[in-house]
Amino acid sequence: MPMIDQSAGKTGGAPEGVRPRDRLALLTADNAAVPLPAGVQAITAILLAGLLIALPWLGLGYRFLSIAITTLYTAIGLYGLGLQFGQAGIMSVGHAALMGVGAYASAILSVQLGLGFWTSLPFAMALSAIVGGVIGLPTLRVGGQHYIIITFCFCALFVIVLTNGGTFTGSATGLDVGSVTPLPGINFDKLSNNYYLVLAALFLALAATYLIGISRYGRTLRAIRENEQLARSVGINVDLHKLGVLMVSGLFAGLAGVLQLYYLRHISPTLFGAFPSLYLALMVMLGGARYLYGPLIGAIIVNFLPEVLNLEPVDARIAYGICLLLVILLLPGGVGAGIKNIYLAIRGGLETQGGGSNGRA
Amino acid sequence: MAALEVRGLRKQFGGVVALNGIDLDIDTDRVVGIVGPNGSGKTTLFNVVAGVHPATGGTVRWQGQDITNIGAHRIARKRLVRTFQQAMSFPGLTVDENVRIAWEQGRRDDSRWASPGMILDFVGLAPLGRAIAGSLPFGSLRRLGLAVALGVSPELLLLDEPGAGLNDSEAQAFAAVIAQLPPQGIGVCLIDHDMDMMADLCDRLVVLDFGTKIAEGPPGEVLSDPKVREVYLGPDKKAAAS
Numbered sequence: 210m211p212m213i214d215q216s217a218g219k220t221g222g223a224p225e226g227v228r229p230r231d232r233l234a235l236l237t238a239d240n241a242a243v244p245l246p247a248g249v250q251a252i253t254a255i256l257l258a259g260l261l262i263a264l265p266w267l268g269l270g271y272r273f274l275s276i277a278i279t280t281l282y283t284a285i286g287l288y289g290l291g292l293q294f295g296q297a298g299i300m301s302v303g304h305a306a307l308m309g310v311g312a313y314a315s316a317i318l319s320v321q322l323g324l325g326f327w328t329s330l331p332f333a334m335a336l337s338a339i340v341g342g343v344i345g346l347p348t349l350r351v352g353g354q355h356y357i358i359i360t361f362c363f364c365a366l367f368v369i370v371l372t373n374g375g376t377f378t379g380s381a382t383g384l385d386v387g388s389v390t391p392l393p394g395i396n397f398d399k400l401s402n403n404y405y406l407v408l409a410a411l412f413l414a415l416a417a418t419y420l421i422g423i424s425r426y427g428r429t430l431r432a433i434r435e436n437e438q439l440a441r442s443v444g445i446n447v448d449l450h451k452l453g454v455l456m457v458s459g460l461f462a463g464l465a466g467v468l469q470l471y472y473l474r475h476i477s478p479t480l481f482g483a484f485p486s487l488y489l490a491l492m493v494m495l496g497g498a499r500y501l502y503g504p505l506i507g508a509i510i511v512n513f514l515p516e517v518l519n520l521e522p523v524d525a526r527i528a529y530g531i532c533l534l535l536v537i538l539l540l541p542g543g544v545g546a547g548i549k550n551i552y553l554a555i556r557g558g559l560e561t562q563g564g565g566s567n568g569r570a
Numbered sequence: 571m572a573a574l575e576v577r578g579l580r581k582q583f584g585g586v587v588a589l590n591g592i593d594l595d596i597d598t599d600r601v602v603g604i605v606g607p608n609g610s611g612k613t614t615l616f617n618v619v620a621g622v623h624p625a626t627g628g629t630v631r632w633q634g635q636d637i638t639n640i641g642a643h644r645i646a647r648k649r650l651v652r653t654f655q656q657a658m659s660f661p662g663l664t665v666d667e668n669v670r671i672a673w674e675q676g677r678r679d680d681s682r683w684a685s686p687g688m689i690l691d692f693v694g695l696a697p698l699g700r701a702i703a704g705s706l707p708f709g710s711l712r713r714l715g716l717a718v719a720l721g722v723s724p725e726l727l728l729l730d731e732p733g734a735g736l737n738d739s740e741a742q743a744f745a746a747v748i749a750q751l752p753p754q755g756i757g758v759c760l761i762d763h764d765m766d767m768m769a770d771l772c773d774r775l776v777v778l779d780f781g782t783k784i785a786e787g788p789p790g791e792v793l794s795d796p797k798v799r800e801v802y803l804g805p806d807k808k809a810a811a812s
Contacts, residue, residue: 242663242702425674432671435660442620442654443722444646444675 241499265401280512281407282468287504288414289461295498297454298434303364309481311337311466316384325390334463341459371478383477497543579628588614590781598757603772611781612761620652621645651724661704672721709740729760
């Protein structure tokens with residue numbers, strides 16, 4: 210938590226006569242709690258939704274659309290991680306394993322029982338939620354870094370179990386599934402249709418995240434993040450809510466995992482191991498876990514960076530490392546925080562020029 | 571029967587006996603002060619009563635129910651609420667949101683506060699609603715701590731050194747706010763070292779020393795008690811020498 214020396218009542222807008230040093234403080238400030246005007250929120254949402262819906266028609270090619278699909282289902286998983294880390298303050302570096310629980314549950318239901326995408330989805334999401342809650346049990350005893358190590362161990366364990374699961378899990382080779390059961394008139398073998406399926410799920414995840422953020426439930430989670438002891442003393446059942454949010458996070462992860470499975474049509478243990486988990490943690494930190502569009506921004510950066518800069522996988526890892534360092538040093542709240550702070554600074558500047566104030570103390 | 575009945579309360583941290591059999595009755599229509607030297611067990615008493623630490627022995631009854639060791643959040647839900655010695659808030663959230671969180675946990679049928687804004691008005695923080703709690707000056711943070719506690723609709727408030735770190739005028743203003751609580755049906759039990767303020771504010775004083783209650787009664791009586799004077803001022807050297 211950056212300690213910003215602000216006098217009471219200032220909430221990030223640029224005050225009169227800022228010195229250059231304070232300009233950096235404006236950028237690094239944590240203004241996640243500052244509400245944005247409803248109009249700005251609505252315009253952002255409409256523009257973003259329009260862009261994402263129009264994407265397959267922009268003629269950017271098959272490869273671009275494939276990366277876009279990967280980005281979107283990853284972002285769905287990240288919204289779960291954003292909820293548990295950004296709102297409730299519980300980080301995990303084993304989140305890919307939770308997506309893997311959903312993916313493998315769906316794949317096994319398909320191979321063993323012949324269940325399709327739609328019928329296996331609720332089971333897979335429920336199982337991810339339950340596993341999320343079970344791995345969450347240690348949070349009642351340990352917090353912070355200690356819990357992060359536990360999530361990492363779970364991730365490693367999960368890969369070992371999958372690799373040694375014989376024909377049931379397909380061992381190291383993994384499992385194959387068919388395509389998504391077509392809806393009337395919509396065949397998901399077509400890439401753009403698969404894109405829209407994942408996009409619809411992303412919109413659901415975004416809507417759920419937004420609604421949780423403005424609800425009493427979201428405030429309860431933030432109270433736990435900010436001050437566990439005080440949260441207890443105002444009557445919040447901290448233990449129950451910690452497990453609860455990890456289960457909700459598991460729901461998102463399960464959904465993401467099943468979408469990943471039916472996009473790739475083939476899954477293997479390495480997809481859900483340590484590296485993918487660390488990438489998820491990286492994305493959520495890069496984008497900004499406390500911001501509505503932070504996880505999506507993080508997913509876009511990490512998935513498109515090697516493509517845009519034409520990097521080899523090893524070079525990409527170095528680039529990610531540099532990105533992470535830059536974000537930690539310059540934008541502790543993530544890129545999402547940076548964008549919001551720039552907006553607040555511009556608006557604050559305009560107010561100062563006009564000599565007016567919008568009633569904020 | 572008093573609203574809060576503490577009987578034979580004991581708390582041990584390893585070999586250290588922090589509370590050694592405390593008996594205490596507190597009603598919700600007045601201000602009760604708890605005083606004593608550093609390390610006498612005042613804060614531990616609050617922590618054990620409010621369920622932050624489990625009791626080693628003894629019972630705490632609140633409105634006739636045994637609440638010993640049922641957990642801090644359940645005790646708060648029964649409208650027995652404590653504040654903390656270090657001014658405690660949810661630092662990364664706005665002042666509005668801090669109070670709203672507590673208010674949403676409290677009972678909505680509380681006729682005193684129809685909205686979180688009314689609590690901010692009451693403690694005098696209304697103009698700072700959109701400020702981030704962590705950026706507040708200390709005096710305002712103290713008021714916020716009280717506002718958060720009031721949000722839970724308490725019937726009894728345990729205030730741990732509400733005046734600590736405030737200058738004289740701030741402390742007086744704060745005492746004035748506290749004095750308004752009992753007439754509204756919010757009992758107050760507070761710990762503080764400022765004896766003048768405590769004598770003014772409290773209807774009754776309880777003195778602790780080494781985890782034991784050594785005196786209890788109206789402030790004037792208690793503060794002139796020789797045992798209490800000895801604890802605070804040390805043994806009378808002249809009397810000991812002669």
